Amino acid sequence: MNTEWPLWEIFIRGQHGMSHRHVGSLHAPDAEMAIKNARDVYTRRNEGVSIWVVEANNISASSPSDKGPLYEPSESKVYRHPTFFDIPDEVGAM
Amino acid sequence: MYAQMVKSEASNDDPEKLAEFQARIDADIKIEPKDWMPQGYRKTLIRQIGQHAHSEIVGQLPEGNWITRAPTLERKAILLAKVQDEAGHGLYLYCAAETLGVSRDELTEMLLDGRMKYSSIFNYPTLNWADIGAVGWLVDGAAIMNQVPLQRTSFGPYSRAMIRICKEESFHQRQGYDAIRKMAEGTPEQKKMAQDAMNRFWYPSLMMFGPSDKESVHSAQSMAWKIKINTNDELRQKFVDQTVPQAEYLGLTIPDPDLKWNEERGHYDFSEPDWSEFFDVIKGNGPCNVDRLAARNKAWDDGKWVRDGLLAHARKKKAGNLAAE
Numbered sequence: 001m002n003t004e005w006p007l008w009e010i011f012i013r014g015q016h017g018m019s020h021r022h023v024g025s026l027h028a029p030d031a032e033m034a035i036k037n038a039r040d041v042y043t044r045r046n047e048g049v050s051i052w053v054v055e056a057n058n059i060s061a062s063s064p065s066d067k068g069p070l071y072e073p074s075e076s077k078v079y080r081h082p083t084f085f086d087i088p089d090e091v092g093a094m
Numbered sequence: 095m096y097a098q099m100v101k102s103e104a105s106n107d108d109p110e111k112l113a114e115f116q117a118r119i120d121a122d123i124k125i126e127p128k129d130w131m132p133q134g135y136r137k138t139l140i141r142q143i144g145q146h147a148h149s150e151i152v153g154q155l156p157e158g159n160w161i162t163r164a165p166t167l168e169r170k171a172i173l174l175a176k177v178q179d180e181a182g183h184g185l186y187l188y189c190a191a192e193t194l195g196v197s198r199d200e201l202t203e204m205l206l207d208g209r210m211k212y213s214s215i216f217n218y219p220t221l222n223w224a225d226i227g228a229v230g231w232l233v234d235g236a237a238i239m240n241q242v243p244l245q246r247t248s249f250g251p252y253s254r255a256m257i258r259i260c261k262e263e264s265f266h267q268r269q270g271y272d273a274i275r276k277m278a279e280g281t282p283e284q285k286k287m288a289q290d291a292m293n294r295f296w297y298p299s300l301m302m303f304g305p306s307d308k309e310s311v312h313s314a315q316s317m318a319w320k321i322k323i324n325t326n327d328e329l330r331q332k333f334v335d336q337t338v339p340q341a342e343y344l345g346l347t348i349p350d351p352d353l354k355w356n357e358e359r360g361h362y363d364f365s366e367p368d369w370s371e372f373f374d375v376i377k378g379n380g381p382c383n384v385d386r387l388a389a390r391n392k393a394w395d396d397g398k399w400v401r402d403g404l405l406a407h408a409r410k411k412k413a414g415n416l417a418a419e
């Protein structure tokens with residue numbers, strides 16, 4: 001039987017008001033220990049106010065070869081950006 | 095460096111894919127774990143990052159040796175924090191290596207049975223407190239020289255690990271300089287100890303950069319892949335140029351009668367270390383190789399019941415939770 005502790009991906013909220021960000025991974029037997037280890041490995045200098053841990057094999061990722069089909073459709077939709085529209089100066093801030 | 099003499103692997107890949115891959119690297123686009131990469135790139139990186147990680151871990155031993163005997167409570171707390179950082183560096187790097195498809199346990203086992211190396215520098219002993227100052231100042235100083243450019247390396251996870259590491263290294267070098275400065279400015283006996291530490295650590299520190307790689311095919315490939323950014327000689331020169339004024343400030347003499355400023359080159363000329371000693375240490379015959387590996391093996395074996403126990407507990411708890419659902 002495999003005796004290696006599972007791999008956990010670690011997400012840390014750096015400051016209040018910010019979202020959690022992926023910072024790296026570590027091995028731990030369970031979620032509780034993963035949080036304790038993440039405290040020691042990733043927040044030794046006040047880098048965080050909150051920690052999320054997710055077992056790595058629970059993460060599904062898009063594959064690099066899907067880059068085209070996934071992201072190219074948005075390239076042709078420039079009207080999604082506000083700068084697409086000319087607004088007359090006279091109407092003021094918008 | 096922390097990864098010395100990493101052989102890069104030749105690749106037998108589809109030339110079209112290879113050209114596309116190289117174009118990405120030339121354009122400074124990072125390679126991420128799920129992207130296609132040449133087999134040689136993957137293998138060379140596993141070896142390089144693994145060796146770097148092992149160095150961080152084994153590097154805790156010479157300094158850990160003095161934690162209980164630090165001269166003041168403050169120095170003890172500082173050294174403890176520094177050594178803890180090194181454990182963190184090892185972990186960041188192991189994670190980066192694992193994204194290439196090698197497991198943590200495999201890496202550990204390859205260190206423990208001698209299939210993978212760690213930096214030659216950690217096979218030298220720390221005989222007294224002055225050595226701890228010299229290690230922080232010179233050894234971490236040499237490591238920084240190599241690690242700063244590696245922040246720009248082409249493999250995303252490796253680059254991100256190096257960025258975290260570099261943020262923490264400056265503390266390491268400064269605490270070392272501060273400790274040896276205290277001794278260099280102390281009693282004649284303390285000053286003598288500081289000089290003695292300098293004498294013993296100077297050449298092993300120069301060896302950290304590895305032998306001259308002017309003619310090395312491997313380093314040309316690694317540089318094209320941007321997993322090596324500067325030549326060993328460039329970094330060694332930079333280290334010498336930076337360190338000489340720091341030693342002068344302390345009133346310590348660099349143990350090299352041929353060291354002198356070369357106006358024309360705008361650099362210091364200096365003597366090469368004894369490379370036969372370096373190769374001997376790499377082969378396993380340094381003063382502490384046996385001790386270092388024995389200590390790592392003991393820690394791994396003694397910790398087995400804890401690792402197994404915690405895993406069994408976690409599995410039992412998970413099974414219990416599932417049953418309750």
Ligand SMILES: [Fe+2]
Nearest residue numbers: 150179180183
């Ligand atoms: Fe380090």
Ligand SMILES: [Fe+2]
Nearest residue numbers: 180234263266
């Ligand atoms: Fe360090």
